[in-house]
Every structure is written in C-alpha cells, then in structure tokens.
Amino acid sequence: MLHWGDQTAPKVHFSGMGGTGMVSVARLALEAGWEVRGSDNPLYPPTSEMVEALGVPLAAGYSAVNLDWGPDVVVIGNALSRGNPEVEAVLNSGLHYMSFPEFLKDTVLRRRKPISICGTHGKTTTTAITSFLLDKAGLKPGFLIGGQPLDFTHASRLGQEDGPFVVEGDEYDTAFFDKRAKFFHYLPHIAVVTSLEFDHADIYEDLEAIEKAFRLMLRQIPETGHLILCSDDPGALALKEHAPCTVHTYGISENADWVAEPGTIVNGIQSFTVKHHDSIMGTVMLPMAGKHNMQNAMAALIVGTLHGIPFDTLVTALSSFKGIKRRMEIFHQAQGITFVDDFAHHPTAIRETIAAARSMWPDQRLTVLFEPRSNTTATNTFQSELAESMAGADRVVVGPIHRPERYTDDTRLDRNLLAADIENKGTKVTVADSADAIVKFIRASASDGDVILILSNGAFDGIYEKIRAVFD
Template sequence: MTQKHIHLIGIAGTGMGSFAGLLKAAGHDVRGSDENVYPPMSEKLSAWNIPVVSGYKSENLEPAPDLVVIGNVIRKTNVEAEAVIARGLPYTSFPKALHDLFLVRHHSVVVAGTHGKTTTSSLIAWMLTHAGRDPGMLIGGVPENFSEGFRLGKGEHFVVEGDEYDTAFFDKRPKFLHYKPESLVLTSLEFDHADIYDSIESIEREFDKLTQLAGPRARLYVASKDARLRKIVARHHPSNSIETYTAEDEPGDTIWHAKNIDIRPTGTSFMAFHGTTCIGKVATQLFGRHNVENAMAALAFGLTSGLSTSEVIEALAEFKGVERRQTLRYTIGGIRVLDDFAKHPTEVATTTEAVRSRFRDGRLFAVFEPRTATTARHFFQAAFAEAFDHADQVVIASVGRKEIPEAERLDTLRLAQDLRNAGKTARTIEAIDDIVSFLVAETREGDTILLMSNGGFGGIYRKLEAALRAAHPGDLV
C-alpha cells in the first residue's frame, strides 16, 4: 500500500476517529480537524499521535494532503470542505476510503441491520482473531476483547459494521453500499433514521441494494424472524447460499438455532443446533435472548468459514462484550449502575428484559434519554409505551434535540402517563441533577439502575457515582 498524507474533516466522531486510527496503523500520515473535540476521542487521537486542529478553516489544508476524507456530519457549506473543492484537492468519503484502501484487498465481512450489528461484528472479529486468522476490522463500538474498534490484520478477512446512514453531503447513499460484501450478516430491519428515511419501505430498498452487491459466491446469514430480510435475500440469492439463524423457541425451518436458553447473573448458556444436529453447549458472558441471536449469527459464520467447533465455542465463551452494551459501571451501596447505548424501542425492550433476567433480586430503574433524530420525534410514541415492560420504575429524561419543532417531538409527559396507565411507576425529569437526586433517594441495596442513551447523557454517569458514593461512603465496587 502506497503511504499517503491523509486529512480527515470531522475527525473526532466515533467512526471517523476509529478510521483515522486504522489509517495511522496502516502507516499513513494522518491529521484532521473538527469543531468539537472532546474525550474520549480527543485522548485516543492524541495517543495515536494524530494531530487535530479545533475548528474548520482552509489553512488546515496546508500542506496540501494527498487525500481528504470528508465525514458525513460535514455540510456542503463547511468552509474547509468548500476549500477542498475550490482547490481541486482529491477527496472522498469515509466508507469509500475504507473500501478502496482496505476492503478491496480482503474478504469483506459486512454485518448490517437496525439492531445487533455492533455486537455481532465484534463477535465475528473476535472469533477470527481467537482462531489465529488475524482479521482486520472497523466497528462502531469498542469490543472489550480489543483495545479499540479497529484492527489492522494481515489475514484474509476484514470485518466491518455496515451502517445504513448516509455517506456524505456529496453521496447520499447508505455507507454500507460501498462495502461489496463477500459474507453478509443481516440482523434485523426496522424503521429508524427518520431524518433521512421517510418509511420502512425506503430502508428496505437500500437493504435490497446491499444484498445485490453480494456476489454470486457470497454467503448470507439472515435472522429468520425478520420476514422482510428473508424476502429480500430470497429475491437475489439461491437458498444454498443463505444461512438462517434464530434464538426463537420455535425455530421452524431455520438452519441454525438455540435451545434451552439459561440467563444468569454470570452470563447466558444455550444448546446450539444445526438443523436437528446438536453442535454443543455454548456459554457466553452476554445477557439476553437478543444476544443469543447475535451469538448464533457469529457461530453460523464461524462454522461455515472453516473454523472448528471448539474454536467457535471457545471464542464465544471468552468474548467479553462491547463497551456501553449492558456495561456494569459500578456498584455502590449494593446498587448496580449499568450503561447501555439503547436508542430504539426494540433495543430498550430487549435490554431491559436482559437486565431483568440477569438481576432478579431487586427493582429495576430504567432511565432513558431520547436524543437521536428518530427517538426525539413522535414516531415511536406508542412503541415506547410498550418498551419498558420489564422495568419496575421508569424515568424519561428531556428530549435531547431542542431544534426539533415541539409539535414533532416525542411527548415525554404523555409517554410517562401512558406507562402509568399500564401500571408502571413512571415520571419525566428534565434536569440531570434532579434525576441523580431522585435515584439516590429512591434506590436501595439490591436495586439496579439502567441508564440508556446514545450520548453522554449530560455527564450523569460521573454525577450519579459521586452522589451514590456520598450517600454510601467507603462502599464502591
């Protein structure tokens, strides 16, 4: 690979920052700019010796780079992007650069879907690594078996989390349409990203295009419970190239399935089957039926990609999870505090169910911040009212996007009332400090607090820890 001087505009986002680290690991001279450069990404970029300029300006392009990668948060009117185009500098998008500089030389393993793609892609990357296959990877989260969400491997495979969000201001296609999968895992398909999609059908059309990009020799792994996905893949691929998987009690004609699922505080175990053949008992450090499904996807991939049964089962047992996915941050005064990235009604429902199954000794306080472009709107007003069935108490924080017109926003007061009408103890609390005060006053030993947000949640993790420590001096696990 020819080494290049590469400049990234919008470098401090999760995806762009990790891609910058991957480029640096590959030997490129990397630098970048961003308007908001905060920890933890600012600290990571510094540790990787990647210079970052705060603020966008044309002078950031001196000396002229060989290539400019423009992030999807950058608008056409951005002064630095305008300078790139005016000066005729070579530029591209993050997903196009990922394909051209990395995926094109590897067997591309793409994991796509509304839910579960971060955990499933992390499982597959770990499975290949554990088996000595030395894969490359670029994943939206940080798998706990790795130090970062990227890996520069020398092996055949490169595992990438395929995102359906748009590419850049000059390319409005989904990112995953750049990846040309040779192995494609499809986890789920539901409505999301209301800022760029107007219906589930519009998202379905993009997944249809993705399956068409998978070549004639590609193998596809499809969650069998998703009728839309099954219909899409059957339209373009023969049945002998499609591997279906499930964690449902009634697998039907699904090829790979799990039985005897047992969720305990230390993890989840189940029996894995290929058709009527029992593969063996699988023990994982993950929690919830949805994670059994993710594990079955990875297991199916591993066993159809040349890995032995023992390699697959051992890798699943040693997989530690992904940061911000049911992560136990601390236990103070016997009160557990967990952090999760849940941002969609389905994710809230599966996460609360998993945490309830994991910790059964006390009450579950579910605290949710609706802050994505979709969840901050009223699209899921009714769905959220049914998403907290496994919580004992629910706290709904303020909508995290004040730029959305009030008439279009999720009505948090109505949501809390709907939950109360369904028999839940629910309330809305706007200020983060007030949420912290409520939780400290109401929780007791044995209770679990589940904080759900895809952002920093106003620093609630640090504030709650300090308040709990003050209320329970000397007691921190």
Template sequence: MPQPTASQTSARTPRHYHLIGIGGTAMASLAGLLRSAGHRVTGSDENVYEPMATQLRGLGIDYAEGYSPANLDVNPDIVVVGNAISRGNPELEAVLERRLHYTAAAVVIKDEFLRGKHVLAVAGTHGKTTTTSLLAWILESAGLNPSFLIGGIAENFGTSFRLTDSEFFAIESDEYDTAYFDKGPKMWHYLPVTAIVNNIEFDHADIYRDEIAYNFAFSRFINLVPRNGALVAGWDSPLVRELAPASHAPVESFGYGDDSGGADGHPRWTARDVSFGEEGTRFTVLHDGREWGEVRTPLTGAFNVRNCLAVIAAAESVGANREGVLEGLRTFASVKRRMEVRGEVRGVTVIDDFAHHPTAVRETIDAVRQRYPGRPIVAVFEPRSYTAQRREFQEAYRLSFAGADRVVLAGLFHPERYTAETAMNPHELVDAWRAEGKTADFIPEPDDIVARLAPEFKGGEVVLVMSNGGFGGIHGKLLDALGS
C-alpha cells in the first residue's frame, strides 16, 4: 500500500479521524489517503463488501462492525460522516449530542489534499471510475507521478488511492450528495483545474428532484474551472454540448467517429478506424482533423473509446509525454468490478460489472458482445440502486437488455422502500422480454439464480453479472457450482 513521504507527513499535524461509513468506496479510499498522510484512522460500518474490505484490512485500519455510540470512545479529533449516514443512526446521534467536530468526506479531501494542486477531476453520469483510473495510469506512464482518489480498485496500482509529491491529483468527481447536512454534490468541493465531463444523463432520482436540478449540478461544476484550466467535454452527449459553451476555460471536445476536426461544432478529438476484438481495441486518434497517434488498449466497447479520448485530451492539456500516454493506454489493466473477468469454468466465462443505469447496462452488454462475438450472453441483473428500482426507468431497462440472449432479473433491494406505483415491476419486465422472444426469468435470490443457471450451461456462455452491490457473492458461487 502507498506510504507517506517525509514531505507529506511533515506538512501536516497528525490528527485522529474517525469515519462513520468507512466501508464505502470513497470513504475507504479517503481512509487510505489519511493514513498515508500520517493521520490516525478509525471507523465504523456494517456489511462491508469487496474490494474495500480487503483494502481496509491491508491498510491495517481497524473499524467497528455496526454503528454504536461506543465507537466514539476513542475520542477522535474529527468525525467524517459518510453520505450514506442519516439522522437516526445511533453513532451520528452521539456525535451531535457530544458536540464533536464533524464534517464531510469531500471537505476533508479538499482541505487536506487538493488545495494548491492541479486537480484533474473526472465527472459524468457514466464511466467515471474507469476514466479516472485510466487517467491516473497514463499520467504515471508519462512520468508525472500523480496522486489519485478513485471509486474502485485500479488494478495497475492495486489500490483506489495514492498520495505523492506531484502537483497533479486525479480524482473521481461524483455528483451524488455530500452529506446529510450538505445536499450539494461532492464534485463541487473538488477544485477542478482540468475537468472531464464524459456525459450527462438523468440519474440519482433519490437526490435530484428532476433533470433540471441534475443538469444544474454539472453546469456549476463546469463553472468552477479556471480560465487557465481546461474543460474536456464529451460531444456525443447532447447535454454536455449544451452546457460546455458556458465554460470560462478552453474546451477540448471529444467524440466517437467524427473526424471533422472541431469545425462547425464537431469534436476536436475523434477516433477513426476503430477495431474491436477479444484482446481489446485499436483505433487512430485525430486532433483537429490531424492524426495524433495509434492507440492499442485492452479496453473494449464504444464507451471506452470515448474514455480513452477523454484522458488523451486531458493529458495533452497538462503537457504529458505522448509516448508515455500511448504506453499507458496499451498497458492499462482496468478496474475491479468494471467488466472484470472473475473466472472461466467448463467454457463458461463469468464477468462482474458495476453497471446499474439503463445506459450503462446497454453499453456494457454491447461491449461484451464486441469482445466475445458469437457467444451467448446471459445478463444477470440486480436492481439495487434507487434509480434501478424506480418505475419511471422500467421502459429504459426493457430496451437496455436488447443485446443479451438471456436475462435473469433478481429481486429489488429493500423493496419496502417503494410502493406499487413507484417500484419497478419485475414480472412486467420479464413478460415484455418474453413477448419479444427473449429467454427471461425473475429469480429474486442469488442462490436460486446459481441453482437454476449452473446445470443449464453447455459451455461457451458469457455470464455478465451487473450490480452496484455485493449481490450475495453470486460470482464466486456460480463459478464454484460450475466447478462441482
């Protein structure tokens, strides 16, 4: 795990931070950054799932299982309240009653690590984790030694965070809210100098009342970029195109397969001669219509071509070495839980992916189809996020699974939070897919899904498991069942 340098630790007075909700991807990464900076870190959480449980254990950070006022008896200097923690949590209530110093993770990140840095902030509805990981790795390959904070384990580094003496800090910039006492998005705290906005599409219906409020979050983020910075804007997203002209910083636009060279509103960075295969993707990058370089990358899917263009534009904006950037693209090892092959048994490949928004589901299935042409795709989906379970997204989900040969839909996560009017109806979805001639089933429990699928596989199937949670450890259970 990353260790603090002398200059890092000497610049800060060591404090004791206690993180309530330490097992979340952002909070566990912050815990690692604070530990690297020489601070003492404790915390609490419940039901911590991989890969963050392993990362916390590797860091030697002790955390309490479950929330309790007793967890605060360690007398921390500062309590960091995770954005999943709300009033009524017994530990939070004790923080308030004892009048302890508390704050939000995004504020700590800004004040401890981002001030004075050239922050490369990656925002957008889809692709933030992969894009930030890719950006950090190409900056590393170009010799810039960046610090980073990512909402997932970047496999090239084996961690979700790093703290260095570099002026560059790459950070995943989430539009989700900051804390129960700060309902603005986390990304507003991150002091972007180079900002990537990949795409904008309504999400997080539990946080934003409508699309207008959601879009405003991004317009204000764009407004934070200084004039001597850069906005790297995804031109294939109509909303990004609409908001980008308000930027005070120069706009580096990128888009898939349009080589008009930035003229007449076309993107400045484009891809040509794109070729997908089981080993990855090849394409030619054009900047303002002129050839910039030939990219080879293990990534696949049209959305990952866009991610590559985004990080190339960002790297160019900070003067990164071009050969180093290309080498980073070639050697990128992806992110855990982003099209991660968990294993292959009896010719059946099991893939784990974090996709949960309808667009992300569709694009992930398309990418798997491009990587494994001719093989049957079995999509297993757990509607776990608030957006995934809302009825207003049901039709979008019906369409998003068009590329799969078979669909298995798991049960809603905490269905008691919804009514018949507000919740997705799994039976209606399955009936609609069957009416289209697709094999589809509603099987609520992960163990029952494994018991149903494993005996039916003949070999050659690609099982794409999609959830933004642990999904009952279904990936390992399915591989074990296939092996037995």
C-alpha cells in the first residue's frame, strides 16, 4: 500500500487518462490501493480498451465538476494546457497537481531501484525485453512500458518495494508546467542510452539541446550505479566522458565492452554470438529481425548480468520473447499478402525497420505505407533524410500529413519533393491523400507474396481496419 500524507487509501484523478503513459500509471495507482478516477475526450481503440480494462469511472470530456469528488491529487496529462476546464479548476482551487512522471517518481520509484531505458530509438523494445528477462529470472520487477508487450497482460506493473523497476525514459517534455524531459524524474540506479539523435523539433531547438538534456540526466545516477551505452551510436557513446558511474558499452563494433557478432536469420529468428572483453559468453537466438533489435537485446542482457542472472539463463529466456504490438507486428495476412505494422517515425528508425523487413522477407516485394504524423516526419526537418531512409523499399506510398494546419508552408514536409527524391533513388512512389485511396491502390496493385509495411505512430485514419475489411 502506498501512502499519501496520513492516508492509506488516497484518491487520485487523472485528467487526460487516455494517454499511453497516463493509463499505465493509473494502473500502478490502482494496484497500490489508490482510489482512481479520470477524464478525457472520447477515446477510440486501442486506448479506449486500455482505459476500460482499468474498471474505473471515466468522465467524458473535461469539466470542473469532474473534480468535485475531492481527489487528494490531480495528475495532469501532457496533452492538456491552460484553458482546459480541469486545468483552470485545479489552479483556481489550489488542488495538489502533478505530472505523471512526478507522480511516478514520488509514489513508486523512490521505493524501488529504477532502470531507466533512454534514447532516440529502441526505448519501448528495450524496456520490454529488460522487464521480460528480469521477470523470467524470478526478480518480479515493476515496469512501465510505452507500448503493449505481448508477454505481459498490461504495460505496467508495480513490482516489489526495493526491487527493480524498468521504466521507459522518454526525452519528450513532461507537462505544460514542466518543460523538462520526462527522464529527469526517474532516479535511475541503472540508465541505458540506446541512441542520441535530433528529434522532437517542437521541443528541442537543435541537437545540442537534446545532448545537454541527456548529459544532465546522467547527473542523477549514483556513483555506485551503472550507465549502459550503445557504442555503435556516436551520440550515445559521447556520453561516456560525462558519466559519474561505471560505464558499460555494447554494440556490433569491436571497441565495445560487449560485442554482438551477427550470425544468420531464419524464419524471423536471428542468431548472434556475444563476447565480453573477448570472452565468448554464448550464442543468442532472438525471435526479432533487425540490427537495431540485436542492439536492444544486448542492452537488456547487460542489465540482466548486473542483477546477477547467469548469462545462459538470460539467453534461454530471450529465445521465447514474443515482442511488442506495433513493432514489426504482423497484424493481418490474406490473399497471400502479409501486412506488417511498425511505429517507426524517424529516418533512422524507418531505415532500420525496412532493413529488418528485407532480412525477414528477402525475396518478396516490399511496399511501405508511410504516414507523416509526428512532428519529426510532418515537418521538413528531415526532408532529405526521409528519402534516404525509404530507398530500401520496392514501392512507397506517402500518405496525407496528419493535421497539416499545424505547420506553415515553409516548415511542412513537401510530400511531392519527398516522392521525387525517393524515385531518384530507384524506388517507385505514389502520393495519396487518404487512407481510403491507399487501400484502393493496394487492392489494385498487390499480389501474392507481397509484404505491406505500415509506418505510423498513430491511427493512420483507420487504415488497419480498412485493410482488414477489404482483404478478408
């Protein structure tokens, strides 16, 4: 039972409960014995299903009335800002309010040993693998994963006090009243940095601003703690000189402390041999394709060894890892066509995901359906890099920009220029203005054996349901 002041059953209201992080933290509060309620605008699957599974009262829409039940604390989601009726009611009444990272820190992490998984790419997968390995070894970790892991019923779990807690260390800002990165709240005993590149142009002015945030995050690690860095990524490796603790490096490059030597990939299972300071630790059979997933698994393996788990035990467990929804997930197969969903929305992640798909289906035509949705891909920040990242596909369909009115003409992604640049690299491109148009194009042009890879960090205007309806 967690305590709030002198109460043993405190009350918390989540304003904006439908956010992925918010619903996961709400589940932790429920598990700890809090009385939980929330509010949000109308929600749709899968978020609506995650909130419904909590079994708590959810008010439709925002109103000061939603707070009349007298919560001890209000957790305000990152999507809310001044002008929201509940935000204004909280400020006017003097109710105690927090962001979800702050709530997580004060009510959960201070009583546990946090493992913060940070980086531009691979956070969700590495968090899920690490949680899975610690769980299989009997450590009963707590965790908060930024996606739906297939090996656990839910994306969060409280775990035991004084035990490990694996948390996805997001560098995005915390709340309208706290513009620091979320990972500043996570008090890591162990921190992993998978990669460090420019991202979130709506939050960070340039790469130096992100690098500074990561350097400052390292100051939270105790001298008895550990920092785990990917040596294949120059940005991540550059943090080594700023570490106040023991550093462990990993990667494919020979200069790493922990080296992965790639083997083969058969039926979606890739093998690699792990060396630690030239000593062979063993061969891993990872049921995930892609160099990036090999690197993610390496980070998780190091965390496992730091917890005293025998390497052979970790390798055996890893071979049964099921993965995460929306990470190279085959979500539909029909008429000889394989439909794959992935969350990639940065040029590096897109390139690596396409390469992973190529390794899984080397002899099949690969069509990429791309939604410019995030601030990274809907703007022209990575105009040329996006073209480079998609050149590995046979065909690319560039979908409509999500909420294009958010951007000015001089900052918005130029879809026609993107298409021309990709075609100059030898890949066929179609520009479509709706999900319906994309599905119609695929219906007319796809054939037996094709692989259709969807890249989006959102709903893509319901394209998944439209595909299932057309390809039954």
